[in-house]
Amino acid sequence: MLWLCLRLPLLPLDVFVQNNLAETITAHQPAATMERHRVLVCNTSAAEMGVKPGMSLTTAQALCSEARIFEQDTGRESHALQTLAYSCYRFTPTVVLCPPDSLLLEIGGCLKLFRGLQRLLKMINQTAIDHGHKHMVGFAPTPKAAALLSCVELTHIEPNHVEMNSLTFFNPTTGALNSKETFEQYLHALPLAALDCSKQLKDKFRATGFNCLGDLLRLPNAALGKRYGKDFLVYLKQLTGEQADPQQAIELPPQFEGTLEFNDGIISTEMLAFPMKHLLLSLSGYLHGRQLHCSQIRWVMGLSSIGLSSSGSSSMELGGKNTREIILHFAQPHNSLEHFLSMSRLKLDNLVLRSPIESLSLYAERLHQAEQKNVDLFGPQADSISSNNEHINNGHSNNDNLVMILDKLRTRLGEDSVYGLDVADSHIPEQAWQTAPLNSITRSKIPAVSTASALSSTSNKPPTRPLWLLQNPTPVRVSGQRLYWRGELELLQGPERIEGNWWQAAISRDYFVARHHNGALYWLYRDRLDNSWFIHGLFG
Amino acid sequence: MNKNLSALLARPDIWQASASSQQTHGLDTGYPALNKDLHQGGWPPGAVIELLSDEFGIGELNVLLPTLVQCARQNQKLVFVSPPYMPYAPAFRDTGIPPEQVVVIQTRSAIEQLWAVEQLLRGDVAGAVLCWLAHGAANHHQLRKLQLAAQASRGMAVLFRPARSAAEASPAALRITLSPTPVACRLHILKQRGGWAGQVVDIAYPNDLTQAQIPGADLPVHRPVSSPAQKPLNKFMAPDFDEQGGWTTYLLDEQFDVFPDKSHPEIDNILH
Numbered sequence: 001m002l003w004l005c006l007r008l009p010l011l012p013l014d015v016f017v018q019n020n021l022a023e024t025i026t027a028h029q030p031a032a033t034m035e036r037h038r039v040l041v042c043n044t045s046a047a048e049m050g051v052k053p054g055m056s057l058t059t060a061q062a063l064c065s066e067a068r069i070f071e072q073d074t075g076r077e078s079h080a081l082q083t084l085a086y087s088c089y090r091f092t093p094t095v096v097l098c099p100p101d102s103l104l105l106e107i108g109g110c111l112k113l114f115r116g117l118q119r120l121l122k123m124i125n126q127t128a129i130d131h132g133h134k135h136m137v138g139f140a141p142t143p144k145a146a147a148l149l150s151c152v153e154l155t156h157i158e159p160n161h162v163e164m165n166s167l168t169f170f171n172p173t174t175g176a177l178n179s180k181e182t183f184e185q186y187l188h189a190l191p192l193a194a195l196d197c198s199k200q201l202k203d204k205f206r207a208t209g210f211n212c213l214g215d216l217l218r219l220p221n222a223a224l225g226k227r228y229g230k231d232f233l234v235y236l237k238q239l240t241g242e243q244a245d246p247q248q249a250i251e252l253p254p255q256f257e258g259t260l261e262f263n264d265g266i267i268s269t270e271m272l273a274f275p276m277k278h279l280l281l282s283l284s285g286y287l288h289g290r291q292l293h294c295s296q297i298r299w300v301m302g303l304s305s306i307g308l309s310s311s312g313s314s315s316m317e318l319g320g321k322n323t324r325e326i327i328l329h330f331a332q333p334h335n336s337l338e339h340f341l342s343m344s345r346l347k348l349d350n351l352v353l354r355s356p357i358e359s360l361s362l363y364a365e366r367l368h369q370a371e372q373k374n375v376d377l378f379g380p381q382a383d384s385i386s387s388n389n390e391h392i393n394n395g396h397s398n399n400d401n402l403v404m405i406l407d408k409l410r411t412r413l414g415e416d417s418v419y420g421l422d423v424a425d426s427h428i429p430e431q432a433w434q435t436a437p438l439n440s441i442t443r444s445k446i447p448a449v450s451t452a453s454a455l456s457s458t459s460n461k462p463p464t465r466p467l468w469l470l471q472n473p474t475p476v477r478v479s480g481q482r483l484y485w486r487g488e489l490e491l492l493q494g495p496e497r498i499e500g501n502w503w504q505a506a507i508s509r510d511y512f513v514a515r516h517h518n519g520a521l522y523w524l525y526r527d528r529l530d531n532s533w534f535i536h537g538l539f540g
Numbered sequence: 541m542n543k544n545l546s547a548l549l550a551r552p553d554i555w556q557a558s559a560s561s562q563q564t565h566g567l568d569t570g571y572p573a574l575n576k577d578l579h580q581g582g583w584p585p586g587a588v589i590e591l592l593s594d595e596f597g598i599g600e601l602n603v604l605l606p607t608l609v610q611c612a613r614q615n616q617k618l619v620f621v622s623p624p625y626m627p628y629a630p631a632f633r634d635t636g637i638p639p640e641q642v643v644v645i646q647t648r649s650a651i652e653q654l655w656a657v658e659q660l661l662r663g664d665v666a667g668a669v670l671c672w673l674a675h676g677a678a679n680h681h682q683l684r685k686l687q688l689a690a691q692a693s694r695g696m697a698v699l700f701r702p703a704r705s706a707a708e709a710s711p712a713a714l715r716i717t718l719s720p721t722p723v724a725c726r727l728h729i730l731k732q733r734g735g736w737a738g739q740v741v742d743i744a745y746p747n748d749l750t751q752a753q754i755p756g757a758d759l760p761v762h763r764p765v766s767s768p769a770q771k772p773l774n775k776f777m778a779p780d781f782d783e784q785g786g787w788t789t790y791l792l793d794e795q796f797d798v799f800p801d802k803s804h805p806e807i808d809n810i811l812h
Contacts, residue, residue: 257653363748401664402617409656411646417646421629421639433629438641464748465634469627492750518596519720521749538597538625539749 002108002175004121005138005146006088006128008081011101013041014133015076016068030067032060040072057449065385075261082132083258083278086251087127087285096143096247104143104247107128117172129282139170143247144196144239145187151194151520187240188214192443192511197235245489256286256364265304265356269348272360276344279362284337287364293333296366297340299326299347302359322355328411331438332403333368340403346411395482406438428501429469429511463496464513466523466537476524485535489514489522498525513539570606571743574727578714579735583696587713587733588687594703596624599725600718603743605635607696608668612637616667616695619643620797621656624672654686661689661697668696675702684711706730723750732750765799 008014012033030046032039037057049064060067074097077100085095085103091114094106107120121137128135138149169183177183186313192205204227210216213502216224216236225233237243258279263320268273276299287294303322326347410418420436475483483489494512501507509525516522523537560604566582571574575582583589593600601608608618618641620627629639643666647653653671660669678686683699690697699712706717715730724742744750 039795142705255728397795401663405663406643407663408659413645413647413652413656415646419644421627421632421644422640423629423633423639429630433626433639434607435644465596465628465631467628467635468623469628469631472624493748515722515750516595516597516720518595518598520595521599521745522597537628538601539745540597540601540627 001141002111002170003123003140003143003146004105004107005098005102005140005143005150006084006105006124006178007102007136007138007147007150008084008128008133009101009136010043010076010134011080012043012072012390013043013070015073015080016070016428017132028399030064031070031306032067033072034404035072042067048135066078077101079258079260080133080252081310083282083285084128084131084133086252086282087131088124089250089252089285089289091124091127094247096249098147102147106247111173111175117170117175119411131278133382140187141183142239142241143234143245145241147196148187148190148194149237152190183318188212192216195235197232200324201232204228209326252290256283257361258282259359259361260359261359265358266360267353268357269351269353272348272357275360276348276362277341279360280337280340280344283340283362283364284335287335287367287370290367291370292367293335293370294364294367295330295333296364297328297344298363298365299328299344299360300324300363301326301357302361303353303355304358326351329407329415330403331407331410333366333370335370339407343407344413346408350412376403376416382430403438410438427498428507429465430471430497431501433469464523466521467540468538473536475523478533483514483524483533486516488517489524490517491524492521494524495526511536547563550716551728552576557688567607568610569603570610571603571741572604574741574743577729577739577741579732582678584713584733585694585696586691587697588683588711589614589696589698590705590710590712591698592703592706592715592720592730593718594719595720598718598720599743599745600700600705602800603718603725603727604668604670604698609636611695612641614667617641617643617665619645619660619666621660621669621671623644623670650674654678654682657686657697657699658689660685661693664693664695666693666695668698669693670698670700671702673705675705677745679707680711687711687713704800 012035013031016033017031024463030043030049030050030051032042032046034040034057039051039053039055039057039060041053042051042060046064046067051060051064051067055063056067075084080105081097081099081101085097088095088103088105092105092107092110094103094104094109096106098104107117107123111117111120114123124137125135136150137216138152140146140149141435164525169178169186181237181262191217192202192213195202195213206218208444217240221237224236234243238245260275260279266275283297286292301324303324326344328340328343328347330343337351339394406418418438420438422434422436424432425432426432474485476483476489483491492513492515495510496512497508497510499506499508506529508528511523511525511526514522514524521539522535523539524533525536526533555580565585565718566575566578566580566696568582569578578584591600591603593725611618613636618637624646624782627642627644629642632639632642647656650673653673654677657669657671660666686697686699702715703719706715710731712731713733715732717730718730719726721742724744727741729737729739729741
């Protein structure tokens, strides 16, 4: 067992920086989050000005007047933590939520798949950075020890600088401890202030003269239990691995939904881009984790009631709240973040906001089992299996590209504006064809060759049909013994009699090939029921 | 020749009027006469082709049909952007294009139209993109954008435009006006990048269409007694499928044709 604890020390601040595009906070702008008028966390720029956690609001503002101050929002924090947990689910099936600010991942079982600790750690780092978090990690054979180590400042890592103390105790390929003794020595030297126990207990330790963990672990269990309580004894035993420490791993829900609330209300569609990306990132992590693809997503925007004009065709009353829905269909189910994002942006372009958006929800509808792409076991791609989560969408075939572009066109131009063609089983010309939905045309892989070979035998030649069909036949004027449609028409061939459909609206027609006086060829018919003439097609 | 000069002349973007070399990297049109007049030996790939005509039903698709069939056989999609009428699936099937290879895109405005074509060309996802533009729907800048997008694609990019657009300058690599004659669609090459323009080619209609039958006597049929087109009708051969399922074409009779066949070496000599 090898546990990794991913701790997000600035989580109360991160959640505001992520969603707040109205006033973008750069890394240099001081910012802090308050809890009951006390500084809970602050960023490095604020810390440089002298702001410290625990400081009162007035002191902090006196030290650093330009700092952005936020009130703590635990709802957002737990949502952000859950989003990150979904994304981490693709690294290991054992992801444990440890509120308020950390995740535990059991990575001992998946080192082989990701080819070593260093590579896996890089990917986990990147995931945390993508989600906009500053993070610290700790490694240990027990969950409690990992959590303890992640608190220690030494293990703080820079994005591209993977070097930390607790990692060096483990074999990079197997994840086993190199030497149990050295690791225990390291644990024993840890300061007691980092322990996950109450402040009173820590005060007691200090009063007794205990400074590091080793001081406590050297004492007999019975004496510790008597002085500091049974619970603390259990904690210490679980820390060292003497006692089992069962963890409750997250399970992905059967349906995905995510919601973000905005305090200020969003008034422009550009500002929606970031929260959208955040929700889609969460969706993408969820889909990867459950190995699903999605063919339809639904955005629901909660609009505030102020400034809403009464005539909003797509806004509706739902539980006393105005909402607006955007539904995106995809020709083929997929789980690509970029594709979700670009399609959502396209839809945003057409959106006109009449009132501020207070909340944004994302629902994934129509989930499909992902079609796993097979890779050659001995082929050149065998290496890349471990990273296929990232790269599975980069190896687009031409067909995938077509699907993406047709999706894009359909999103911008409207649902019904992109379609395929198909023949229908009918001898009545206007019923002999039909439109085909996109997913059927993009899936056809084998071109039909039988029709071409059938053509070469002239004995079985199909009847003449025009390449253009008029959806509504145009009447042709009959004058004397002549036919006129934008000029005189001359019949060349025919008649070909087509009758039928007596059970609905009976038709009886004689079809002719006609030539316009300028040379164009048309497909005409005479309705035998009322003797009128129509143009039904053009020989393009 | 000067060494520098010969190096300069070897550049592919320098065109010499005296060079009559037929390059062969064009897409086969299926009509030998047309292939001969297109200096790349066929439709230029990765470039915009403009077909200018006011009429529909004059065999404008028939001109492209052999190439489209080839595309469809290679499992490439044919995309019709805002076609003037509905492409009729049974007819496409009969000519050898499986209907599922055809994608139709309807647009509401010229801006959407140009955007859709550009997306399709940039993505290089279709064997052929055919688009019907109204007069004045695209300015020179927009056409140039399409031409640049087409360079990213390996397929055909065809714009159908009204005949009066011929008067406007266009960055398209190939511009051809189409006009109907009683038996053929007449192609007049207006502009050809890197080659001579001005050639006229007739692409005959399929002969099973233009072969006149005698309709029933009770029909209101106009039968001109001395129509110049009526008499030689049956003498003409039109493009048709041969036994292998490929395309063969037959040139028109010389009395109707303004350009010579290979079987007239004396005229060839005069021309070259």
